[in-house]
Amino acid sequence: MALSENCDVTALTQALQSADPDEQMQALDACLSALTDPTLWYWLIGFTVVCALVGALIGKYKNAVVRDTLLGLALGPIGWGISLLLPKATPKPLCRACGKPVDAGDRHCRHCGAAL
Ligand SMILES: [Zn+2]
Numbered sequence: 342m343a344l345s346e347n348c349d350v351t352a353l354t355q356a357l358q359s360a361d362p363d364e365q366m367q368a369l370d371a372c373l374s375a376l377t378d379p380t381l382w383y384w385l386i387g388f389t390v391v392c393a394l395v396g397a398l399i400g401k402y403k404n405a406v407v408r409d410t411l412l413g414l415a416l417g418p419i420g421w422g423i424s425l426l427l428p429k430a431t432p433k434p435l436c437r438a439c440g441k442p443v444d445a446g447d448r449h450c451r452h453c454g455a456a457l
Contacts, residue, residue, distance in 0.1 A: 348372035392417040404430040
């Protein structure tokens with residue numbers, strides 16, 4: 342069932358102002374069943390997953406998978422736009438001794454202690 346057929350704001354407002362309690366309950370039930378309709382939730386969950394996946398894909402090219410996945414998850418297509426506008430993150434330099442990532446300003450590797 343479509344949301345607009347059973348639950349629109351005007352109909353709900355009118356029903357709630359009506360003196361007939363049955364009519365009020367019917368209007369509330371229609372809105373409630375529209376909200377608990379599983380199809381609506383499948384679409385919402387599917388859309389959220391797609392948003393996160395596209396965000397992750399953008400993040401892969403921007404070297405910021407976690408950041409862009411979260412942006413896509415939280416903001417959807419707006420998050421993708423923000424991800425695309427943000428500058429590409431530079432990967433951290435690697436320690437020559439152990440190969441683990443270190444911060445650019447570090448004098449010694451925090452993993453193996455080798456001088457950088
Ligand atoms: Zn190291």
